[in-house]
Amino acid sequence: DAGVTQSPTHLIKTRGQQVTLRCSPKSGHDTVSWYQQALGQGPQFIFQYYEEEERQRGNFPDRFSGHQFPNYSSELNVNALLLGDSALYLCASRPWGGGALDTQYFGPGTRLTVL
């Protein structure tokens, strides 16, 4: 049973650039969420996608955008990178319907460094 996968593992960008991170959900999951984890802090919710639509958004600026594809995989895009965007970006998936399986499973993350 394939878990949540993310690519790339590491990424180095400079201020002002744009970046795209990718995520494939766990088998059987159709809902993908993205979280940002700054060093020494807990993950912060960015947004959630289901049926190719953004369903919920955390307190992040419009520079952060996303997309979900028909196969449930997802991308996180960040424009005009700032030094403060340096963080571990985590993707999580779950089944939309919830119930007994309503638990978010996380991928290994993409570590983004902005210089």
Next chain:
Amino acid sequence: AQKVTQAQTEISVVEKEDVTLDCVYETRDTTYYLFWYKQPPSGELVFLIRRNSFDEQNEISGRYSWNFQKSTSSFNFTITASQVVDSAVYFCALSEVEGRRALTFGSGTRLQVQP
């Protein structure tokens, strides 16, 4: 708004000692989920447990046990006979049961188990 507080930033124990990680939460929801995740140095968040707010029965899984007390809004995690492999950052998290169910995380507790 939801809030999770993990007051213990870092705990250091010697192998075979018991250790309890504290978690206090705030929410206006009458029903909610509580979670514990483990984050080893590799960075991936590993799911440990999910608890429904209407089920206050404590749970034990091997060396792990969880004490949920709704009256004090606490969901504490105890590791019995700790091992070096337990060294990690542990996060407590909260989500609503209905709706979009984004996770609100605490700031984490770093556990160091010395041999």
